[in-house]
Amino acid sequence: MSMKLNKKLLFSSAVIAGLLLSVAPATVQAASTASSAPKTTNVNPKAVIENAPKLTKQDYVLRIKNSKDADPIYVGKNNYKYALTHYETFKGKTISPAKVQNVKFRVEKVVRFHGKISGAPLYLVASKDKKYSCWTTQAMLQYYYFNSKGMRGVVNPLKRIANRSADKNIISLKNKQNKRDFNAAMKAANKLKGSQKKFVVNSLKQLKKDNNIGVEGDNLLLFGL
Template identity: 50%
Template sequence: MKFKKLLISAALLTSSVTALSVTPMPANAATTKAASVTIKNTPLTKDGYLVKVTNNISGKVYVGATNYKKQLKSVTPLKHAKTISPKNLKKIKFRIEKVATMKGKAFGAPEYLVASKDKKYSAWTTQTGLEYFYMNTKSMQGVIKPLKRIAKRYSNKMDDSRAGNLKDSKNKKDLELAIKAAKKLKGNQRKFVLTSLNQLKKAGTINNEGTNLLLFGIQ
């Protein structure tokens, strides 16, 4: 009788071990729950058509005003929609139309909906897929080079709260050089660049969290 009880106990133990081995562990809620996406307007729209899409774009560039309208309410990639390579859009200016922020993800950089003036081309992408349209022009290098030095110091020491501080002596000097160069620009470009640099100066940091269009392509 005792032997029979031992056999039953062994069988139950084996059954329990088997059940434990095939039952999956509960997944982290962040990995199973769909990310909550909020799409909203952004002040960057007021800057106008001043960005270009780069080869680092995180999404696809869709062709057609109909596809643009579909993207106004969703960041989900479109199915069976016509696309075009960013390589063919180097001379096309885009405007930031909307910004999408994600919750429920371990990592989720803001995404921006950009569109050409005629709405023929549009795309959702993170900041890394965009840059200020005139960033690589000869006239802008006196502004861009100092800003890149500041951005490099920040990226090298992101764990140091002082790294992006524009009151730091080196950063302050480079910002002043950028402002000096910006004053040599003309027309609307001069106005836009100086306004952007003064915004940085007022904020006191280059860590702008995607709110300063001039830094798109630099950070």
């Protein structure tokens, strides 16, 4: 059964990422037997499940947004194990995202679409105990503390940059207004404490290095922005 991705959700992701996100239905086939290919059992030749070590090592810092557009959130370790090699919707116990708003997730796998299939990458996220898991787009994921009071000084300038990118296609941080907002975000980030400060500051440094608000794939802070 093909995963039915919400068109509105994909469009919102495209605004930020600058990607063509109309996903064609995927035919379920076995993965290539080549040694370099991921060893999965339910992967279209043009849609490959990959490990995501750069994202995974950032640990459990994500939340699944509480939205009616959310993809199925599976319950149980068996469903998690199945999801490791099957990115399309499958039969299993699921719950509403409203039930997991206090649960932290991390990225386990990513599906990238190639060739004639165009689509936003899909991310498999799971809770630490593997009780909850979900394949979804970055638009439905968010840094766990994104909406906290302490993050307002970081989030508000980033939103201004993102909106400027969407409205005027201004994505470079060398732009005067973007540079001003980025510096404001970094100033606020340096006031944070502990592991939160480390994560946010490192994410902003990566954003500065990319010099592009549209590069979200490896920057968890920008997910769901």
